[in-house]
Amino acid sequence: MSKILVVDDESDLEILIKQKFRQKIRQNEYEFVFALNGIQALEQLEQHRDIELVLSDINMPEMDGLTLLSKISENNSLLKSVIVSAYGDMENIRIAMNRGAFDFITKPVDFKDLEITIDRTIAHVQQIKHTLQALKENDILRMYVDETVLNFMGKKEVEMAIFDNETVDASVAFIDIVGFTKISENNSPDVVVNLLNDYFDVMVKEIINEKGIVDKFMGDCVMAVFKGSYHLDRAIDACLAIRDRIQELPARSKEGFKPKISIGINSGEMVSGNIGSCTLRRLDYTVIGDVVNVAARLQSAAATNQILISEENYERIKESFSCRKVGSIEMKNKKNPVVVYEVIS
Template sequence: MSERLIGGRYVLERRIAGGGMGAIWLALDSQLQRHVALKLLADHRISSPDARQRFAQEAKAVARLHHPHVVQIHDYGVDGDVPYIVMERLEGEDLEALLERRQRLTPAAVVPLLNQAARALTAAHGAGVIHRDLKPANLFLARIDGEEVLKVLDFGLALLDVDAEARLQAKELAGTPRYMSPEQMRGQPGLDPRTDLWSLAVVLYRLLTGQFPFSADALEALRSGSVSPAVIPPSSVVPKLGVEVDDFFARALAAEPSLRFASVRDMAAAFSELVLTGQPAQAAKILVVDDEPDIELVMRMRFRKQIQEGAYEFIFAANGEVALEMLRQHPDTDAVLSDLNMPKMDGLTFLSRVGEVHPLVKVVIISAYSDMSNIRTAMNRGAFDFLVKPINFQDLKATLEKTLKHVAALRRMLRSTEENDLLRMFVHGGIVDRVISAVRVPQGGVGERVEATVAFIDLKDFTRVIREEQPEAALRRLNSNFEVIVPELTSRGGLVDKFVGDAVMAVFRGQGHLGRALDACLSVRQQLRALAFRSGDQSPYAHGVCIGVASGDLLSGSIGARALGRLDYTVLGDVVNTASRLASLAERDQILIREELGDRLSSSFECVAVGTRQLPGVSASVLISQVICRRERVLTVSDATPSVVPAAPSEQPVMAAKSSADLVE
């Protein structure tokens, strides 16, 4: 344990990672009383001007990028002679460690990872930053607010466009050879973002096959430029990938940059579409979690007809720990049957962590009738249903059918939203992250009651712009704001339900939905403020936003006219109306909530009472509060914690209590 003080503020606690450029330490920020990750330049590099410049360059590069999929920089300085960077602390593992455990991933599991990395790199390239060292070790799967979020790390080799002339003349050979593009290996000046596309494509190839796309001899040929060797077809390594995937990599890893995809967004969208459209109709996948040795034999016998007909596919795990890993390997799982009493990780613990790896899957709990107290706890933690032992097969069959029908309805909702042309303009397939398996959905609308949070984000005084500016200019101004707002919402699991004039309505469901919604709204406000400050009062971002947030019970279902072929999923209820009315009362950059909601948030967010207000269309006055910021929390880390690198403080999710009629006391 080290007690060394850095920068007069940061107390080093223990080393958690290291490399050629420096070491990363877990440190305590003594002023804000929070844990951070602190990177120190290696001792043998301190005397090198190039190393010191590169270290400072990393801080500048990341400071440009306030993005949910890029590790965030809190501070930079020099302690004595030693430069240091202070970053957010992340808990989880990098993709290199994931590959060591799993060897390779399914295409469906890779899609959300690729899309998150693509969003980060799109932001970086838009800010004039080229990473130059993308590899699995620099892509980190972090656990944040009950979800797994990919973060891009280590911008130590990044090129910035601050000095365009210097970048054009730069000829240094830097990077990790197996992931470097041919032009980067040759030390060619004037590198552009397409070098990052190559590196990301190599990472993608490894995730799918567990191997590299080129032999050592082929890499040498690429470096010399003598020939352009073909990519080893991924289908020759994993036959079920198919020739379409071979064609994708032939383009993504073209030696000539102009033959690659035009942008990282285009590359990710092409792969997502390939996976989604290339999947045939599949059996409903059911994970059974139980330590009984005969459970697999029993389930296969009981459901042999459904298995033979291709309706059901079963996978098995002996405890909750293994079950989480199985869900990572099988992201197209629809339902889980889980026992409560198991070794290593019991059913209740497993239930509390399911949302981290699979937000759509529904869990049916199985336990003895005498364990009704734990069953009740499981239902309140979000279990979809329960069965008691000894299990009646007809009850099990009916419960599975009901659960699978419910999951199918959810998938239909997400798919219909993805196909909304207006949303596609702004998100470019971002919703694909959340529809990671073939959609097996019955025709017709399905309604349900859900616990969710609605955020209504309105641009301040935009009506004046519509009156005074030309239509094209007004729409450009509006869309510039939406391009900032929508990614902040979707990156935190929000689903854009609709655009209403100059406002956006988003719905957050699942674990921690209220906290995620408020984090998204705070980030929207911060991003627009920063852009307005940099761009001036006449910029499109100078309007500010008026935000209303409400949470509770909603009706979710399809509405529209079947005769017109238009049935859209949406949410209805007082929560929607309240969020909209609060937004209409909000002043510029205010986030308004009902006061009773603020009481629930007091431990996680700083809220200030605004007073009594009359909501439009409501006769009775209500008490209103505004959300100021997220509270900082002190996190403790034991020595048993796995190796971590640069984590935003994790909130305790605000869970909606679910119960079955059988459990009402």
């Protein structure tokens, strides 16, 4: 549902809006909030933080629409405004556009044109939100958090993205290239980096195919997070595919190396947020908690080309995957041994 604020001192416009868009209101596509002037509009924006679009007249008492535009641009660069006014002269249009208006519609209102404009503007807002989310989840934002980016994207929105944190139910996988340390000790930096990047690229493609997020690269290990529906199944599917793709890669005779992997997967509640130092401007959007620690220890315990999961996770996926009981292993900070299973196929 898209929430829209209509700002106009003509009270009959509220009745018209509700009549013309009654179907979309009933279908929960639109929700309208109303204000009679710019002052009331700012109050409504405080109360309804999820408003995505403002439709505003220009000539209103107490605070006019052009002043309201300036206030909105200062406080919320994600929020888009469309001017709906009888004052359709070029001077007013230019002032409105310079103050951040997304579009301009003249009265009397053509409601079909208004509907098209609303849909187009909301689609634009959603695209910006998706871009911000992608920046946050794909580890780009934390690499370029400087004043230029903050000014370009809007300080308030970027700060909200940076400091947002939550508890999520997700799956995490640690995928390690077995024995790669030997390569780094016996070859030139160019060979080491290029070879490692080639192997990582294979892994990343399979992680993305299952809608996973590459959380970080740690030496010769990849940490991946899977959220949303069937996240554990998708994590296992990705890891099985990675194991198959890595096994298909040829041996590197010059370096004397055949790539192999070991994998640990765990699932459950974990804390998701930006961890690091604000002073250094180095923040790592990541997941932390016991579930993540167990996944890392499962990877450490895994043999070559082995994918390990806990017994609890085995119970959740045993009807979908072929597994073999490995036994119990001791884990740091765990009072009792953890029963683990190997995912075969």
